[in-house]
Amino acid sequence: MERDDLIVNDSYAINNSHTNEEGKAIRKKLYNVTVLLTVITIIEVFMGVFFKRNGTITWETIKLGFIVLTLVKAAYIVLIFMHLGDEKKNLKYVILLPYALFILYLIFIGLYEGVSVQELNSTWR
Amino acid sequence: MAGHTQNLTKDELWGGNASPFGVSYGKMMMWYFLVSDALTFGGLLTAYGVIRHGSSDPWPVGEQVFEALPMLHGSYPLMYVALMTFILIISSVTMVLAVEAGHRRDKAGVIKWLGYTIIGGFFFLGSQAWEWSHFIHGSGGGFQVNKSLTVTGEMENGEKVQMTLNGGDWVHMESEFGHAYEHALEGGHAAPAADAHGHDAHASHGTEAVAAETHVDAASMHPEALILNKYVLERKDDKDIRKVKVIGEDCKKLWEAKANETVVFGANMHKNEYAVQQQYANFFFFVTGFHGFHVFSGVVINIIVWFMALGGEFDRRGHYETIEKIGLYWHFVDLVWVFVFTFFYLV
Numbered sequence: 001m002e003r004d005d006l007i008v009n010d011s012y013a014i015n016n017s018h019t020n021e022e023g024k025a026i027r028k029k030l031y032n033v034t035v036l037l038t039v040i041t042i043i044e045v046f047m048g049v050f051f052k053r054n055g056t057i058t059w060e061t062i063k064l065g066f067i068v069l070t071l072v073k074a075a076y077i078v079l080i081f082m083h084l085g086d087e088k089k090n091l092k093y094v095i096l097l098p099y100a101l102f103i104l105y106l107i108f109i110g111l112y113e114g115v116s117v118q119e120l121n122s123t124w125r
Numbered sequence: 126m127a128g129h130t131q132n133l134t135k136d137e138l139w140g141g142n143a144s145p146f147g148v149s150y151g152k153m154m155m156w157y158f159l160v161s162d163a164l165t166f167g168g169l170l171t172a173y174g175v176i177r178h179g180s181s182d183p184w185p186v187g188e189q190v191f192e193a194l195p196m197l198h199g200s201y202p203l204m205y206v207a208l209m210t211f212i213l214i215i216s217s218v219t220m221v222l223a224v225e226a227g228h229r230r231d232k233a234g235v236i237k238w239l240g241y242t243i244i245g246g247f248f249f250l251g252s253q254a255w256e257w258s259h260f261i262h263g264s265g266g267g268f269q270v271n272k273s274l275t276v277t278g279e280m281e282n283g284e285k286v287q288m289t290l291n292g293g294d295w296v297h298m299e300s301e302f303g304h305a306y307e308h309a310l311e312g313g314h315a316a317p318a319a320d321a322h323g324h325d326a327h328a329s330h331g332t333e334a335v336a337a338e339t340h341v342d343a344a345s346m347h348p349e350a351l352i353l354n355k356y357v358l359e360r361k362d363d364k365d366i367r368k369v370k371v372i373g374e375d376c377k378k379l380w381e382a383k384a385n386e387t388v389v390f391g392a393n394m395h396k397n398e399y400a401v402q403q404q405y406a407n408f409f410f411f412v413t414g415f416h417g418f419h420v421f422s423g424v425v426i427n428i429i430v431w432f433m434a435l436g437g438e439f440d441r442r443g444h445y446e447t448i449e450k451i452g453l454y455w456h457f458v459d460l461v462w463v464f465v466f467t468f469f470y471l472v
Contacts, residue, residue, distance in 0.1 A: 070467040091146040114178030121181040
């Protein structure tokens with residue numbers, strides 16, 4: 001078998017093209033994602049404005065809702081707009097896993113320390 | 126993507142001479158750069174979370190701080206920031222359409238969509254400039270009281286509440302009085318009370334010539350109303366206590382308890398009217414500023430590539446991969462804003 005995957009003259013970039021028909025399908029998908037992202041943003045603003053912070057749903061639940069909606073938005077941007085969803089598995093993992101590892105640890109340790117500082121502050125002030 | 130590599134065995138993929146990731150060197154490096162940049166922004170937002178959780182004073186509420194729209198009176202909580210988010214998302218869409226046009230080697234399409242992306246970028250930068258100017262100028266200013274006192278005020282829904290303040294607690298002025306008072310303090314003059322655009326930051330500066338004619342001593346000025354909990358909210362008896370308007374005798378009492386050295390209008394690197402914590406203003410400046418700088422460099426890069434496309438550079442190369450690379454950067458800028466929007470403004 002002849003090797004056709006060597007990096008010669010940016011051959012990856014040249015192979016990465018599509019026809020007009022394929023383009024139509026891709027554009028349709030992009031428009032759908034656009035509508036979805038816009039709707040999510042509108043929902044977030046309405047949640048922020050109209051939910052009373054002491055209503056039947058607690059503010060903590062609403063906060064969690066914001067974070068989930070944000071992660072959904074982020075996932076669509078990264079997987080569809082940045083095309084990571086259709087890249088090779090290798091590439092996906094080499095981007096997402098190290099980032100997830102570091103940032104989850106950072107968030108955990110940061111919030112843990114922050115809460116503990118707050119407790120000290122209110123005890124000793 | 127790069128479908129030709131899909132059928133190779135593991136040994137062939139990882140045996141050298143080929144990219145096991147199926148992408149070119151340049152695109153791979155753009156991804157690595159974005160991962161490192163994402164860690165920087167993740168670090169900044171986490172630091173914001175640490176400070177916020179570590180603070181035992183109330184933290185300002187996003188929809189009470191950011192509720193103004195250019196040229197309009199009244200309260201439109203978060204509308205302006207939502208508009209900025211929308212602009213950036215749409216410019217991200219036009220960018221991905223430019224990438225798609227590039228894959229079809231459609232030069233006219235690339236120029237059109239990349240052009241729209243650049244315009245969207247300018248709109249975002251302009252919005253951010255207004256947002257900063259509004260934040261720095263403030264909407265009325267505030268001061269701390271120098272002793273404990275109890276006053277009665279009225280919330281926006283008409284409900285009366287009794288508030289007990291301790292020395293060091295914040296009281297805010299209404300925007301029109303605040304601006305007039307600021308002018309009086311700065312130059313010994315007050316802006317005319319009948320300023321039709323008293324709410325608008327720039328309009329009131331523009332009337333300085335008129336103001337010079339009306340000499341008003343700051344010490345003789347008295348507000349008709351003062352506001353408690355303008356930017357923070359308090360929970361009392363399972364109720365949200367926010368924006369409590371104090372008028373009449375109680376207003377006078379608060380004004381007399383004003384600690385003069387604590388009067389502040391808007392925000393700078395040392396003082397801000399929004400929160401007891403100066404870190405609040407500093408994080409606003411640093412996080413949105415650092416993001417704005419990314420948007421700015423993104424616009425510059427987009428403009429350069431737009432001219433390259435116009436000159437037919439990518440037709441000579443035979444591919445439009447550069448559009449894909451700058452597209453990744455531009456989407457990343459949008460991605461970061463989505464998180465800033467949630468963690469700085471909403472939560």
